[in-house]
Amino acid sequence: KEVPEDDKEIFKFKYEARAQLVALQAELLTLDDTSNRTSIVQTARLHLALGLNYIEAEELGEGETNLKIAQKHMHNFRGAAMIEETDAGCEIVTPGGADIDPSQDHVLVDIYNQRGFLWSTRGDDAKAEKFLKASESLYNSTASKTASIEDSYCSTVFFLAQVYSNLKKQVLASQYCMMTLQKQLLTKKEFDKVEWTSNCLHLSGFYLGCENFSMADYCLRSAQHVISTVQGHDSRIEANMHIAVAKYYHQILKVSWNRKEAGSEAPLVDGHQDGVFDLPIPAPIDKLPMTRTFEEAREIFKLSLPKFEKSLEYYNFDDECTAHIDVKADIGALWRTLINYEADIERQVSMHKRR
Structure with a gap:
């Protein structure tokens, strides 16, 4: 659908999509076992979609809340986090152990990407860098590079190029810019030439x-x-x-x-x-x-x-x-x-x- 011309209805379709996501969320809660691993991932993906919906409708606080919920679910599914948040800030961690499940890592990369992008739009590029580097660390630690995680990582390097440019780290910005251009070519998908x-x-x-x-x-x-x-x-x-x-x-x-x-x-x-x-x-x-x-x-x-x-x-x-x-x-x-x-x-x- 095209966006209505009336400025008052500019987010009309965002609200309609949000209502559908909320309905899906309610339906998911009616399942007998919401703690099984499939349900955990579905719940995380729903909150990720809701978070993006709120952010695109300029409701950043509610958007961040949903991204945090999605992140928590994926940390539980994976068995480990790639980033730890405290009142003093956030730090990238390198988890170990045999119980880690990386099968849905592309979802967590998407979540970290969006949290990084959100902090960048708020003007805190240093914090944005932490989340985006967590995405990169997660991508690098994943042995099986599926098409899904490659697509997600393409967004990571694109956002990092912007963040490093904002931080006046031009050498790093150029490196990630080149990586972005290369990723777009390698995916063989349509892009704006x-x-x-x-x-x-x-x-x-x-x-x-x-x-x-x-x-x-x-x-x-x-x-x-x-x-x-x-x-x-x-x-x-x-x-x-x-x-x-x-x-x-x-x-x-x-x-x-x-x-x-x-x-x-x-x-x-x-x-x-x-x-x-x-x-x-x-x-x-x-x-x-x-x-x-x-x-x-x-x-x-x-x-x-x-x-x-x-x-x-x-x-x-x-x-x-x-x-x-x-x-x-x-x-x-x-x-x-x-x-x-x-x-x-x-x-x-x-x-x-x-x-």
Whole structure:
């Protein structure tokens, strides 16, 4: 069903679904033995669904209460918890023993995920991290990686990428972002390829900022491959692709110049890089020498400038004024970087005029 236009009825269908869940809960309570293991899992799943329903209807307190009940039931079923909560906070634990039943661990991973997501929406990303790392620990301890727990863990790494980004732990955020993108490819299920491409471009930008040219280039090629499989994608993602490629080549010029000024001759890439996607594209580059001469710099410049200019077809001044000005500023900066490599003063002046 579509959401009613009247704002007063925005949660109407949530309330209808909630009523059905409550009815199922009442029916479950009428069973002769609600303590058997099947009933315990069913009860936990019902409270998980109710918790999500309340949270989506912006009733966070009631949502958390149901998630806690679901968690308690799954701890009882499993025979052990992966996280302990006290007034001082919560800590991940590593249970042992032969009585642990991991057969429904994907349900507990879902519960930990949702509790982590809830704490993140409340602004407590440190506490959110605890629950999400408990999910990850549970996933890692499970010998049989079923499709259900793989799907649940895909959400775990996605949430962890967001949490680490909020915590300003950018290296960890990028690692989990890459894991998320890889998980989406490996599940072979439908996913938003435009969003995947956009996230991959952001990841490329992060690696570029860390001067990891091998992985920045690899993410660019991965994004180009995935978006090429989408028919009729919008022009914005194409323009963003052009900008990302242009910035990649500009960064090669900037970093090479800085190293040259510092007296370094070290290549920009020297050695194998870990981490690849499940895509039919070449592995990350393992060699990339630094740019030393004006002639070499000019060739890199010719790869960057047309991409910036191509992006202006979408980011035109009339429709996208702010972005248009940003790209123009990038073009000016690109010229300035190239000028650094030119020793002749008159040619420098000429290039400044063109800039």
